[in-house]
């Protein structure tokens with residue numbers, strides 16, 4: 001099957017499974033993963049899929065079958081990863097601001113842990129001392145990423161222990177004889193400039209000699225994917241050669257070889273995803289022609305939350321006259337997907353497809369307005385599998401306690 005699912009095929013899926021519908025194309029995930037492993041084939045590198053982007057269990061199983069590792073942002077993601085078949089030594093839990101109970105649970109599961117506060121590091125030391133290797137998430141004070149809301153490494157960010165507090169980290173390491181196995185940084189999402197990663201490495205190189213047990217450095221995720229027409233993704237070949245070069249310039253930092261880790265989320269699953277919606281209503285006004293689809297920010301929050309751009313196509317009328325539309329949802333709030341966008345003439349009942357919807361699409365959806373969450377379909381080996389049924393009315397009441 002080609003790189004992209006065809007419009008005709010997407011129409012058939014819309015007809016078969018109804019809309020709104022998330023569709024994921026497994027082969028695209030495989031292709032993205034191969035780009036990473038091919039570029040880094042001569043380096044000691046591991047990739048941990050940042051599964052916060054998309055945790056459908058079948059997607060996790062598929063990514064596990066490719067040989068990737070997984071990065072989790074909650075203990076439940078870690079449990080999903082175990083359920084999907086990842087062995088505990090392929091599961092990384094990069095925690096942030098969590099209660100120590102979760103760290104204890106992560107230890108009991110035997111997974112790899114990155115701790116992001118002095119407070120939890122101290123508790124970890126008191127409880128486990130050197131008995132369990134642990135990583136430290138640092139805040140490198142680097143500004144990067146496509147939008148302030150997805151920038152995590154800058155000097156006002158809550159994430160990680162600020163690098164300027166490294167002496168305090170070292171005091172704890174000494175006090176509890178901690179076995180610090182990795183140093184982690186993650187600067188943000190949608191980083192096209194590979195020099196940002198190199199800058200991160202440079203910061204870590206200065207710190208590496210201070211940690212005697214270090215085996216890994218973890219540079220986080222954040223590779224850019226092309227959302228807009230004409231956009232390009234992070235050049236992974238260039239990244240691989242620059243990382244290699246950085247190590248060549250600092251041979252054997254701290255006196256031992258180090259494995260490099262990355263945690264890509266969007267890069268693996270953004271482009272595999274299609275969100276198919278149906279046009280409910282077209283409303284002509286002086287300001288705009290509004291196209292209301294059978295969805296809203298309850299299903300795809302990225303445009304409203306991050307001003308994110310998703311390419312939209314009218315797959316039901318691909319040769320229609322291009323016109324300008326505001327594409328909006330049907331919920332009782334302003335839920336604009338696209339302002340003043342050129343799309344082939346839209347008629348009520350047409351299917352509009354949002355591209356690059358695999359990452360942080362379904363995953364950030366909600367039941368706002370008591371609407372149902374969409375169904376999800378995984379296309380694998382030319383076969384479409386329903387991998388989550390659409391909500392039904394009972395789902396809205398499922399956890400409620402009626403008095």
Ligand code: LLP
Pocket residue numbers: 050053071094150152186188189190220221222223263264265266267302306359360
């Ligand atoms: N590692 C850590 C520690 C992270 O916090 C993240 C993302 C990643 C890896 C993966 O980043 P990615 O490769 O997916 O860019 N919901 C936002 C993105 C938030 C990312 C949060 N952390 C969006 O839809 O753009």
